[in-house]
Amino acid sequence: MSVAVAGVGTSHFGRQPERDLVALAWDAVREAFADAGVDGVDAVWVGTVFAPAGVAQRVLRAMGITGVPIITVENACASGTTAFVEAHEAVRTGRHGRVLALGLEQMSTAFAGAITPETTDPEGRAGLAMPAMYAMSAARYLHTGAATAEQLAAVSVKNHAHAVHNPRAQYSGTYTVDEVLASRMIADPLTLLQCCPTSDGAAAAVLTPATGARGEVVVRSAALRSGAPWNHRSPHVWGHDIVAATTRDALAGAGLDAAADVDVVEVHDAFTIGEIVTTEALGLVPPGDGGKAAAGGVTALGGAHPVNPSGGLLSRGHPLGATGLAQLAEITWQLRGRCGARQVEGARLGLVETMGGGVSVLDGNSCVVTVLEAR
Template sequence: MTENVFVISAAMIPFGKHRSSSYVGLGVSPLIDALQGAGIQKSDVDAVYVGHSYGGMMTGQRITKEIGLGTVPTVNVDNACSSGATAMHEAWTAINQGLIDVAVVIGVEKLTQFGGGALPLSPEDREVKQGLIMPAVYAMRATRYLYESEATVEDLARVSVKARRHGALNPFAQFRKEVTVEEVLAARPVADPLTLLMCCPTGDGAAVVVLASERARARLGAPNGMRVAASVLHSGQVEEGFRDMTKPEISYQSARDAYAQAGIGPEDLDMIELHDAFSIAELVYYEAFGLTEKHSAVALLRDGRTTFGGDVVVNPSGGLLAKGHPVGASGVAQIAEAFWQLTDQAGARQIEDARWALTHVTGGGTAGLDHGACTIHIFEAA
């Protein structure tokens, strides 16, 4: 027997450079807000799942102890950029299987501790030893995609322009100023053809969601929230030699399984929060999610079909490009955005009559793998 699982509350802090805050300082405030939003007590929580990549040992326990939330299992999850979403998957699994009734999911990260630049990767990895970093990976992906499709560098800039336009409506976004195509193209080069404004910013942040079973939601008088219609976690398949960098198979497979689990198709989605760490990623993921055929994503962008008033609103929050990417927090922040959209609480960026949402985050640069992990969730307004 499986249980229906609902997200009944969400909270986060504005992403940005919180240099004077610790992991605890980042996580406590949204934790309190999320519990209050759910209308539950600390004694109602059965387990806590915490996603982070660079927080060190017992990050979750250090946060929860500040509000006296103890004794219950607290699980810390490191799955690179997919850490927060993986924590969500673990919480969903426990409730879905009837093991617990109420779970808190925290995503938190403080990247200003590194002083800027690209994120450090495993020094044991053979490609990392050769100097490969994530901007270089996506630059290669962009170069190949531009070669094989009708997309141009200007289209990569248009992705960033859309992200910044959406982010300007989001009080939690790290960047809230709109930009032009010309400004994006003129920005400092990072890895050809990517400029600085085609790359997500690093920063600090935290987001929290509260999950409950259907019976717990009724017992506690909690808000309706949104139903978790699908929760899928995949790891990458080892493949040496040539790999089609324009077809991230882990995201294709995860989307396929998520649609099957939810019983819907891409045409049913009202919004998507996807992993746009670099502008090229958005175009590639349009195709992975079945919004269009391979190498035809640019038509959706140019025609305005992935912004407000279009077929499906992609990254209404501003995405990683505008909202920021404190890696452990990003997956939970995506879920918070879906919650606000499906419960009509998104304010100036509200999508009209939003019913179905998909969130997607990948993680990890590892030799021989497309990505180390991919987590996709599909939600339905309750």
């Protein structure tokens, strides 16, 4: 059975400690229901990482969604897209007729700064937080000449400029490469403007059987993988291989030859190096060309392969559980032609990649790659 994204919605993203998870979820679900023209669903999958136990039932109770199957999933930064994958499968197999996927997170009340490393992992005990993990990848790229510091900064310049046209984004603005490089150092060589902010937010999607209606946004494929063992023998930096493998699954499921066949892409750019590595792992650009593509406008609006027209995690924000569904909402709006000044002209095929990491020895916790199409 073909599955359609009948409706999407999000809250505003940003530091919002005064708004609880119920309020954030209400914004996203209310908009998604209105967009889909529904007032209820048969089941719900909720993605979150740090929300308290019972959060799914708590926020949905406030909206009158009770008595149906409600399942909470945690899959690091890919929690929201994991919820989407499971909701898609429930509709595709006919298990449920109308399903809500919801992602939510309130990071501002959970952490003062970077996410606290997990001390049961060797890397966590050593204090290796996520900025340091990505900084190691960036340092490797600089050392081998696969990217320059200016090319890393160009990703931030591009995505902040994209976010100027996204009223839901946490940050936007016009920066120069020099201004990005001059911002406060967080984890050498990554400066403040190369790191995603602490964010609160929610995002939602209603999935139903496709009707074949003109302009309907359908799911061409949805692929999910967990990380395989990764160590010094790997030829690529951390996170590359899981993205590449999941992308192969998604492209095969969508009947596409390459990621370059899609018109618009939202990727997991929690740090500037993340977008560079991901564009290469997706196959959008050749190995070693991710930085050149960002600096040369290839991945900017108007370029050959527009990446993160929403502003990405760097600028829209990164409330972990909500991020993947916010990416899916952006691609859905793009395929409907509703993105105003950030619209990718003529977009018919879109791809979302969300990657979560942080478990020692593994090349990431999880990765989801989804391909959407406007009929």
